[in-house]
Amino acid sequence: MSTQTTDTGMSQEGSVEDLHRAVRDHYDKLVDLYExxxxxxxxxxxxxxxxxxxxxxxxxxxxTQELMRFGGIPQGARVLDxxxxxxxxxxxxxxxxxxxxxxxxxxxxxxxxxxxxASAAGVGDRTxxxxxxxxxxxxxxxxxxxxxxxxxCELMPDKRAYLAENLRIxxxxxxxxxxxxxxxxxxxxxxxxxxxxxxxxxxAISHVLPLEHYAKLCGELGYADVRTADWTEHVRAxxxxxxxxxxxxxxxxxxxxxxxxxxxxxxxxxxxxxPLMKQAYDKDVMHxxxxxxxxxx
Numbered sequence: 680m681s682t683q684t685t686d687t688g689m690s691q692e693g694s695v696e697d698l699h700r701a702v703r704d705h706y707d708k709l710v711d712l713y714e715x716x717x718x719x720x721x722x723x724x725x726x727x728x729x730x731x732x733x734x735x736x737x738x739x740x741x742x743t744q745e746l747m748r749f750g751g752i753p754q755g756a757r758v759l760d761x762x763x764x765x766x767x768x769x770x771x772x773x774x775x776x777x778x779x780x781x782x783x784x785x786x787x788x789x790x791x792x793x794x795x796x797a798s799a800a801g802v803g804d805r806t807x808x809x810x811x812x813x814x815x816x817x818x819x820x821x822x823x824x825x826x827x828x829x830x831x832c833e834l835m836p837d838k839r840a841y842l843a844e845n846l847r848i849x850x851x852x853x854x855x856x857x858x859x860x861x862x863x864x865x866x867x868x869x870x871x872x873x874x875x876x877x878x879x880x881x882x883a884i885s886h887v888l889p890l891e892h893y894a895k896l897c898g899e900l901g902y903a904d905v906r907t908a909d910w911t912e913h914v915r916a917x918x919x920x921x922x923x924x925x926x927x928x929x930x931x932x933x934x935x936x937x938x939x940x941x942x943x944x945x946x947x948x949x950x951x952x953x954p955l956m957k958q959a960y961d962k963d964v965m966h967x968x969x970x971x972x973x974x975x976x
Contacts, residue, residue, distance in 0.1 A: 687865060688872035689892075691836035691885045698836055698885055699785055699812070705883035706786035708942050709949070710765060714792070716924055720767040722830045722858075723914040723967060735920050742858070742914070743771050746829065749908065750856030750971045752776055756824035759783065759848065761813045762831020766793025766806065772827065773802035780827075783811040814841050818848045825854050832859035836885040838893070843900055851976035855902065858910075861890045861968040871964045878959060881952035890968035902972035911966040918957035925953045 691698060706713075713721045717739075724738025725745050733741070752758070755777045760769045763782025766789075772778040782793055790808045797806040811817070813828075814835060826845040835841040845855050862875065865888075879886060890907050897905045928934055929950055938946045959965035 686869075686872050686876075688862065688867055688875040689865060689886055689888055692876070692879075695836050698834075698883075701883045702785050702834060703787075705945075705949075706784070707788040709946070710786065710788040710792055712938070712942070712946075714765060717921070719765075719796075721764055722767075723917040724920075725910065725913045726916050728912060731916060735917075738916070739767075740771070743768050743829070744775075745910075746827075746856060746858050746969060747772070747776065749906075749969055750825070750827075750854055752778070752825055752827075752854075752856065755779075757781075757822070758825040758827050759816075759818070759823045759845075761826055761828045761845065762834060763789065763793055763808055764829070764831075765789050766796045766808060768827065768829045769793065769806050769808070770797050770800045770802055773797070773805040774800060778805065778825075780806045782806065782808040783813055783816070784808070785810060785812065814844055816844060816848060820847055821850045821853075822848045823853055824850055825856060828855070828857040828859070830858055830860065832857050832893075833884045833887050838888060839896055839900070842893075842896055842902075846900055846902060846974055849974040851974055853974045855897075855972045855974075856969075857893070857971070858967070858969045859893075860884070860887045861893075861909075861966045862887045863963050863966055864889050865892070867964065871962070874955065874959055874962070874964055878952060878956060878965075881948050881955075887965070890966065890970065893968070893970050897970070897972040901975065903975045904973040905970065906972075907968060907970040909966060909968050911960070911968075914967045915960045918953070918960055922954045922957045925950050 720739035725742040758778045758780045760782040763784050769780040769782045793808040797803045894905050
């Protein structure tokens with residue numbers, strides 16, 4: 680007799696190769712659109728709960744600043760920006776803290792754009808970017824003072840392997856600092872799992888986990904001083920603003936078809952998923968967590 684396992688939404692579907700192909704295709708095609716729609720920092724913004732009217736750009740910079748503080752990034756640290764996107768965090772780490780930053784991503788177009796942005800910001804001598812799988816790097820043991828992961832952990836199909844690799848390449852006493860999409864908990868109903876699966880497909884990510892699962896994984900792997908924080912309430916306005924940006928574009932058929940011709944038919948599905956992400960936050964399915972941990976010295 681066969682048994683059917685209930686889908687919890689907390690595992691990768693398909694092969695790692697297929698996921699990596701989807702990630703490369705997604706970001707290589709959409710790197711300019713992301714920047715056009717979301718600005719320099721293509722990640723969530725952070726708002727004070729009693730000051731919700733800060734601009735999106737200010738809030739996005741604030742997310743990086745808050746994560747720097749939360750992680751206790753030291754001045755002049757050697758940092759791996761794991762899943763570096765178009766380099767905005769790397770630029771801030773180099774400019775604000777004098778860090779030397781090496782960024783890695785699966786997207787050739789992100790490497791190109793990050794290199795351009797770092798040069799324009801005057802930190803090209805303290806930053807470098809290349810294509811590399813963050814779960815299987817070629818760095819020697821004990822290389823970095825900090826591994827910084829801004830909204831890239833959700834892309835990793837094997838979270839344990841990713842955290843283990845980061846532990847390996849950190850110096851003793853080095854710190855892992857992560858901001859990532861998380862799920863509310865591990866008891867989602869089928870409709871909630873279906874919503875997550877739709878978002879995974881359209882945003883080319885693997886899967887999310889509850890924040891406490893990351894703390895447990897870090898402890899099991901041998902990290903010390905593990906700390907977590909849920910920033911959901913501080914970042915949820917990101918998707919209301921994003922939906923407001925996308926709505927008028929979707930009402931303009933000529934714009935949509937121009938994108939389809941330039942980017943392919945998947946762009947229509949991607950734009951339609953922006954309000955679905957807002958729905959995931961509104962329905963308390965998606966959360967946003969940060970965590971930090973230290974490699975014992």
